[in-house]
Amino acid sequence: MAKVRGSIVVNIDRCKGCEICMISCPTGTIAMAEEVNSKGYNFAYPANPDLCIGCANCAIVCPDGVITVYKTKI
Amino acid sequence: MAEVTGIKEIIKPENLVYKRTGIMTDTVLSYCPGCGHGTAHRILAELIEEEGLQSKAIGVSPVGCSVLLYNFLDIDWQEAAHGRAPAVATAIKRLLPDRFVFTYQGDGDLAAIGTAETIHACNRGENFLIIFINNGIYGMTGGQMAPTTIPGMKSSTSPFGRDVRMMGNPLKMTDIVATLPGTYYVTRQSVHTPANVKKTKRALRKAIQYQFHNKGTCFVEIVSNCPSGWKMTPVESIRWMEENMLPFYPLGDMKVPDEKTGK
Numbered sequence: 001m002a003k004v005r006g007s008i009v010v011n012i013d014r015c016k017g018c019e020i021c022m023i024s025c026p027t028g029t030i031a032m033a034e035e036v037n038s039k040g041y042n043f044a045y046p047a048n049p050d051l052c053i054g055c056a057n058c059a060i061v062c063p064d065g066v067i068t069v070y071k072t073k074i
Numbered sequence: 075m076a077e078v079t080g081i082k083e084i085i086k087p088e089n090l091v092y093k094r095t096g097i098m099t100d101t102v103l104s105y106c107p108g109c110g111h112g113t114a115h116r117i118l119a120e121l122i123e124e125e126g127l128q129s130k131a132i133g134v135s136p137v138g139c140s141v142l143l144y145n146f147l148d149i150d151w152q153e154a155a156h157g158r159a160p161a162v163a164t165a166i167k168r169l170l171p172d173r174f175v176f177t178y179q180g181d182g183d184l185a186a187i188g189t190a191e192t193i194h195a196c197n198r199g200e201n202f203l204i205i206f207i208n209n210g211i212y213g214m215t216g217g218q219m220a221p222t223t224i225p226g227m228k229s230s231t232s233p234f235g236r237d238v239r240m241m242g243n244p245l246k247m248t249d250i251v252a253t254l255p256g257t258y259y260v261t262r263q264s265v266h267t268p269a270n271v272k273k274t275k276r277a278l279r280k281a282i283q284y285q286f287h288n289k290g291t292c293f294v295e296i297v298s299n300c301p302s303g304w305k306m307t308p309v310e311s312i313r314w315m316e317e318n319m320l321p322f323y324p325l326g327d328m329k330v331p332d333e334k335t336g337k
Contacts, residue, residue: 006091007080018108018301018308024268029080037076041107049080056092057268063112064103065094072089 002073006054008046011066017041021058021067027051030058095119097128101145108308110298111140113265114207117275118178119147125282131174132166134159136183139214140207143178157188160195163202174285176203181222182212185247189221192247199256199290203281206247206293209300210319217303221245224322229303244322248295252328258290260329264297264320266312277327289331297323 008029015037021044022030031047044067046052054071079085097119105111122131128149135143137156144151154162159177167175184192184206192204211229212218219229219236222244226235236244252260259281263274274296281292297319299311306314 005081005084007082007084007089009077009079009085012076012078014102016107020108020266020308020312023309023312033078043078045078046080052080054084054089054091059092060268060271061113061266063105063107063109063116065098065112065116067092068090068094069092070084070086070089071091072084072086 004053004071005074006052006069006071007049008052008058008070009068010044010046011068012037012043013039014064014066015041015043016064017043018063019044020061020063024057024061026055026057027053095123097123097148099146099148103146104142105139106302108299108301108311109139110209110265110296111207113271114205114274114296114298115143115146117265117271117278118205121275121278121282122147122149122174125279127174127282130172131176132170134163134166134175134177136177136179138180138183140178140180141214157183157186158191159183159188160191160200160202160204164195164198164200167200167202171201174203174282176205178205179207180213181206181208181210181220181247182214185221185245189245189247193250193254196251196291196293197254197256199258201285201288201290203285203292203294205278206295207298208247208295208323209298209303210244211300211303213300213303217300217305222247224319227318228305246323248293248323248328251291251293256290257293257329258287258331259284259292259327261293261327262295262297262323262325264315264325266299266315270325273325284331295323297325
């Protein structure tokens with residue numbers, strides 16, 4: 001069976017660190033960074049990129065639209 | 075633009091599944107972290123793009139947190155006086171009947187100062203879409219009690235919770251307008267989970283298409299959170315909303331047109 005792999009791109013500067021993407025991610029790919037962005041928010045980042053399935057749940061709930069999602073079958 | 079990425083090999087144009095729509099401008103949203111306004115703006119922008127309405131859409135922005143909405147969506151806008159968006163939209167739609175006209179209002183705008191305009195526009199059956207963001211609080215002015223604050227809910231002017239014997243009962247605007255003969259499609263949705271965002275987008279798409287049927291007002295309420303006004307983290311506010319707001323404001327369609335007769 002073909003395995004679906006995904007990848008996300010997070011725009012750090014726009015992220016406000018609300019964590020809604022983190023709780024919406026079904027595979028636990030996303031975590032909040034220890035570092036902060038230029039506004040002082042802990043931004044979201046793909047902590048476990050191998051788990052991403054490209055479902056786009058994070059991008060759909062993100063209030064600031066900071067996440068771009070890519071998906072492929074391998 | 076600083077970015078963090080997952081697996082780099084997958085990031086190719088042909089693998090793209092989700093990207094922020096171009097209808098949204100590059101202006102950073104003025105909302106607090108986790109606010110449902112941003113999600114509501116984005117799905118509205120996506121629908122305007124998908125339905126090809128960028129040159130035909132005219133929005134009427136309210137007074138409240140979303141007062142700067144005209145900076146965020148790249149379409150035509152008109153700012154209305156506080157609560158008077160349905161009156162302004164009535165004029166726009168009557169003068170330019172081929173345009174897609176909508177108002178975007180919060181609960182302080184639509185259910186408090188603008189109650190009369192809202193009810194009369196819906197009762198006359200003015201042919202535009204009203205998007206009503208209900209977070210049960212006056213968010214912009216500092217979290218005071220609004221007409222939509224649910225019983226027992228704490229706000230800065232009801233610090234021990236809303237006591238309905240003293241402060242009166244909350245106003246369910248969506249239930250009220252659903253009983254009026256002028257409305258065509260009335261629904262209540264939310265944007266706090268991916269599934270709810272998809273449902274809201276479907277409801278808004280229907281409401282946009284119904285406007286071109288010229289059958290009456292479409293009214294879409296979006297129950298939202300206000301982490302700053304509720305004094306919670308965004309994740310806590312979503313949990314609180316699921317446990318307290320949604321039982322009081324149950325989601326679902328209140329008035330749907332009959333598919334066969336179209337009435």
